[in-house]
Amino acid sequence: MSHFDNPEHAEFRRNAQSWLIENLKEFAKNNPGDSLTFDQEIERSKAWQLLKFEAGYAGIFVPKEYGGGGLSFVEEIIFRQEQATLEVPQDFFFIGNALTVPVLLMYAAEDIKEKLIPEILSGRDIWCQLFSEPGAGSDLAGIRTKSVKSGENWTVNGQKIWNTLAHIADRAILVTRSNPDVVKHKGLTFFHCDMKSKGIEARPIVQMSGESEFGEVFLDDVVIPDSYRLGEEGEGWKVAMSTLMYERFDTGEIPGPSLNDFLELVGEIELDGRPAIENDLVKAQIANWYVQSKGIEYTRLRALAALSRGEQPGPEMSIGKLVSAAKMQNMSALAMSLQDAAGLIRDSNISLSAAVFQDAWFNSPGFRIAGGTDEILKNIIAERVLGFPQEERPDKDVPFSQLKS
Ligand SMILES: Cc1cc2nc3c(=O)[nH]c(=O)nc-3n(C[C@H](O)[C@H](O)[C@H](O)COP(=O)(O)OP(=O)(O)OC[C@H]3O[C@@H](n4cnc5c(N)ncnc54)[C@H](O)[C@@H]3O)c2cc1C
Numbered sequence: 001m002s003h004f005d006n007p008e009h010a011e012f013r014r015n016a017q018s019w020l021i022e023n024l025k026e027f028a029k030n031n032p033g034d035s036l037t038f039d040q041e042i043e044r045s046k047a048w049q050l051l052k053f054e055a056g057y058a059g060i061f062v063p064k065e066y067g068g069g070g071l072s073f074v075e076e077i078i079f080r081q082e083q084a085t086l087e088v089p090q091d092f093f094f095i096g097n098a099l100t101v102p103v104l105l106m107y108a109a110e111d112i113k114e115k116l117i118p119e120i121l122s123g124r125d126i127w128c129q130l131f132s133e134p135g136a137g138s139d140l141a142g143i144r145t146k147s148v149k150s151g152e153n154w155t156v157n158g159q160k161i162w163n164t165l166a167h168i169a170d171r172a173i174l175v176t177r178s179n180p181d182v183v184k185h186k187g188l189t190f191f192h193c194d195m196k197s198k199g200i201e202a203r204p205i206v207q208m209s210g211e212s213e214f215g216e217v218f219l220d221d222v223v224i225p226d227s228y229r230l231g232e233e234g235e236g237w238k239v240a241m242s243t244l245m246y247e248r249f250d251t252g253e254i255p256g257p258s259l260n261d262f263l264e265l266v267g268e269i270e271l272d273g274r275p276a277i278e279n280d281l282v283k284a285q286i287a288n289w290y291v292q293s294k295g296i297e298y299t300r301l302r303a304l305a306a307l308s309r310g311e312q313p314g315p316e317m318s319i320g321k322l323v324s325a326a327k328m329q330n331m332s333a334l335a336m337s338l339q340d341a342a343g344l345i346r347d348s349n350i351s352l353s354a355a356v357f358q359d360a361w362f363n364s365p366g367f368r369i370a371g372g373t374d375e376i377l378k379n380i381i382a383e384r385v386l387g388f389p390q391e392e393r394p395d396k397d398v399p400f401s402q403l404k405s
Contacts, residue, residue, distance in 0.1 A: 049123030067118035096120035096127035107230035128169035147176035188236030209362035315384035329364035
């Protein structure tokens with residue numbers, strides 16, 4: 001329970017918490033999560049998503065006519081907070097639920113919302129986000145994937161990369177350049193599309209962890225109906241920014257070991273013949289991470305308060321991912337080195353703490369890049385939260401077609 005909930009939110013939190021605890025126990029009995037193949041993980045994730053959907057806990061902020069819970073974003077965040085404290089199946093619906101649904105609600109036509117949103121919420125469709133390109137990541141407005149309109153359709157050509165789950169996704173949100181003759185932010189158009197469309201090829205990329213969670217996508221004369229456009233022609237930047245705002249709001253909660261997991265570990269292992277938790281440097285790190293966790297918690301509470309006043313999450317939400325991704329990387333590195341040679345063991349059956357720190361160590365560099373790198377988030381905080389002068393942007397007023405590549 002949070003001391004900051006009003007009575008209705010406190011009651012919602014209690015109900016959500018007991019639903020999660022009860023149903024997760026039952027779910028784990030019927031769907032054990034050990035030694036699963038990638039395909040089995042997906043099936044398990046789909047079953048968990050469907051269970052939440054049937055109980056009204058998928059898309060809590062989504063109006064009931066689209067299959068949601070009909071409540072506000074505050075209840076949605078409360079549920080996500082409670083869920084983050086428990087061991088839940090891997091989430092393959094993050095891009096659909098957290099990024100696509102808010103954007104569809106804001107920009108899609110009624111029939112599209114009625115068709116697509118329930119398929120996301122019920123765990124039928126996995127979505128991916130086709131934004132980054134080989135030459136445009138941080139500088140998203142520099143994308144080159146081209147869209148050309150002819151009649152009621154668009155033809156899209158180009159390449160995307162680092163797209164999470166693209167190789168298994170059913171559908172995608174996609175940013176394209178529809179007009180190269182205006183400044184780079186003005187010539188973009190945003191779509192959703194079917195990943196099984198003719199001309200789309202998605203190839204998995206193998207990561208250092210050995211897994212393939214993202215891929216690269218080639219678009220070759222892909223035809224997308226104009227009715228799949230989200231926002232006006234040339235206004236794709238605005239739609240993309242709404243998506244990134246929701247992404248940063250969500251990625252504040254990085255999945256991985258908590259400070260309590262670290263406390264348990266350093267209570268168990270020894271350093272110089274004494275429990276590691278008694279070492280001064282370890283204690284200083286714990287204090288540091290505790291302060292950081294509290295900072296993130298209060299920033300999120302401020303955002304929750306803004307949401308309950310009907311406002312949207314703002315640029316200050318960049319703080320959550322900036323701090324927690326670095327915290328996870330530093331904590332997992334220290335946890336592994338305190339285990340000495342045993343820290344190298346990544347088999348969850350024999351490693352201490354079921355290898356949560358080893359897994360986090362492999363994933364944390366990616367978290368410091370995905371959804372905006374550390375440097376980009378620092379720029380956002382400096383310019384848009386603290387009001388520092390803007391970074392020099394010499395290409396700002398030059399038509400895209402005249403920029404040197
Ligand atoms: C795990 C993971 C999942 C991802 N999932 C997706 C996805 O689903 N969909 C998608 O479209 N993309 C995805 N990405 C891509 C991600 O959005 C980009 O990698 C990210 O935006 C950085 O872009 P880039 O790789 O082109 O690096 P670059 O933009 O080339 O950056 C290279 C370096 O330069 C620094 N830099 C760049 N510009 C500035 C600046 N103005 N000031 C200071 N420093 C700067 C960066 O911080 C970085 O250190 C994912 C990436 C990862 C790691």
